[in-house]
Amino acid sequence: MSDLIPYKKPYQSSTDLCQKLQRDGLIINDVDNARKVLERCSYYRFKAYLIPFRDETTRRYYPDATFDKAHNLYLFDQDLRLLVFKLIQKIEIAVRSSFDYWVTGINKNSFWYLDFSLFNNSDNHIKTVSNVSASFRKSKEEFAKHYKEKYFNEYCPFHRG
Incomplete structure (x- = not known):
């Protein structure tokens, strides 16, 4: 009960x-x-x-x-949340950029995240790539708009995502 x-x-x-x-x-x-x-x-x-x-x-x-x-x-609490979210965003961008710089340097491929051979779980990889692609297509951020106006690729390089 x-x-x-x-x-x-x-x-x-x-x-x-x-x-x-x-x-x-x-x-x-x-x-x-x-x-x-x-x-x-x-x-x-x-x-x-x-x-x-x-x-x-x-x-x-x-x-x-x-x-x-x-x-x-x-x-x-509101002010603290805003401060923390700003910092989290900066940290996320720095980590993602450093990681991409390192992986792209090894693979010499800006689209390395599409290479299934680099990942263990292909099911998760397919879902993740699909989600990233959908998110990028919907994005209204300047870098995304610029990329979509200039390039025809279905996917963007990792550093653009």
Whole structure:
């Protein structure tokens, strides 16, 4: 037997949700701003940022817990995610470029990734090449547009993908 239950909670407006948070002990200094925040990012997403400010045994917020503190945590998390994603993109491009430079240098072939003899699992290889090709065809990035306007090859060199 499953412990899952159907979702039956009624709709609550941002005003209702602010009142609920206040009843549970959260200090909200600017209710209008809190309502706007909840409408923009959703109460259910925002609730995760309230966890550090709540005593789970009593299900009440700590005496110094404020909406602003949770909102600042949310904003910090957003900024951190943007920073991390930017860095991940730079790292991915650097690793991919270095790897391609090395493999292309050995094989003297910019299309080395199409050479089945270089890969152990041909089923995975076929799927991967197909996915890469589809992604490249859909790409609206400048390098992809330039390549598609200039060359007729069905596949692009690895360093263009």
